[in-house]
Amino acid sequence: MEAATHGGHDAHGRRGDTRARIQQVALELFAEQGYERTSLREIAERLGVTKAALYYHFKSKEDIVNSFTEDYFAQLDELIAWGQGQPGTARTTHELLERYIGIVLDGSEVFRFLHRNQAMVHSTQEGKAHRFEEFRPKMDALLEIIAGPDAPARSRVRATAALFGVSASCMFFTPESLGPDSDAKDITPALQPLPDRDELRKIVLELADDLTRDIA
Amino acid sequence: MEAATHGGHDAHGRRGDTRARIQQVALELFAEQGYERTSLREIAERLGVTKAALYYHFKSKEDIVNSFTEDYFAQLDELIAWGQGQPGTARTTHELLERYIGIVLDGSEVFRFLHRNQAMVHSTQEGKAHRFEEFRPKMDALLEIIAGPDAPARSRVRATAALFGVSASCMFFTPESLGPDSDAKDITPALQPLPDRDELRKIVLELADDLTRDIA
């Protein structure tokens, strides 16, 4: 990921992949400060370009968001499709959780963004149709695969806690948000030191198993 | 709560408690749509007054928020103080979780607001000092009481999952957001039917116990 893919004759450290850089900076700022509190001016400034340049690469502010949520949602869809085709066994639940954890861990910055902009996910006003609205139905689908249809309250609650406990843990114990600058502290004290990725994966999976062990 | 406290000689159905009504409507809208996406104009409109009227009761938009987060935060502070004065036993953890669940359940609308406006909680820009910033440190304090100081990664992750799994569950399985209007559906299908409050409390406490059973 560090080495250049083809030569690397960058002029002043930055190539012509402006589009990707916009996505990267936007995701970072949206996740950190929130979508509404981040203006295009701020994104442009940080990139050393002007607002108008952004509109060459994306047709709107929301379009930037959609560009990096698409991959994430596609992964969830794939997981759901897989889960729905499996028998409703404990083995399926375990594997589903394992894969889900992988997705969250891989896309933890996107997940952080979704988490910190929940308000967007839940209410769409006036024609605006961001892709986020697809988020909740996806979580519901996962819940139903885990708990099964028409499951008792206890099962549904535990499945919910598993999914969200796992998500929150992955997010809090993953320092991906820290850009190249803030290396030291930003991390809440109670979380330190951060476990490494594989250890975290194991701990989180165990915990999710504990929550879903005895449910339908 | 339904009966009037003193006579009830309301003119046209609404008393002079405008301030309380502002809080109520604002909380509802902020929780539903998000803080930034809710304008003072919208709040005023729904109350049948003008923006300027709001400024008689509150000095700013943020001031409205602070007015209803204060109680909630005070309860958390009380809980933390209590927890810090207890021995680090399993019994303490159990009771702490029980009380925490009570707080979240009682103030579930406020909690929903905090959850859906995470971006505000995490980044404060330019002098603005909302009380939210106090939220994360409080959660950290609770985590430390549960896991103990210098606990291994597994303990800290499980404590985190317990706290956030519990919170998310309480929020999702509590229909308090539904105003007087939308009585039927708004609730995500996978959660229905909603368990009653006491059943939910029991289920959630059990789950939290499972997660914190074997940790420091």
Place this chain on the structure above:
DNA sequence: GTCTATAGACGGATAGAC
């Protein structure tokens, strides 16, 4: 592909009459 300049809307907040 990136810039300057600007349109057009809407936001929070205040002054002062009633």
Place this chain on the structure above:
DNA sequence: GTCTATCCGTCTATAGAC
């Protein structure tokens, strides 16, 4: 306590030059 009227800032988005 509530209203009308208004100020001033910022935002998204676009037009058109280079």
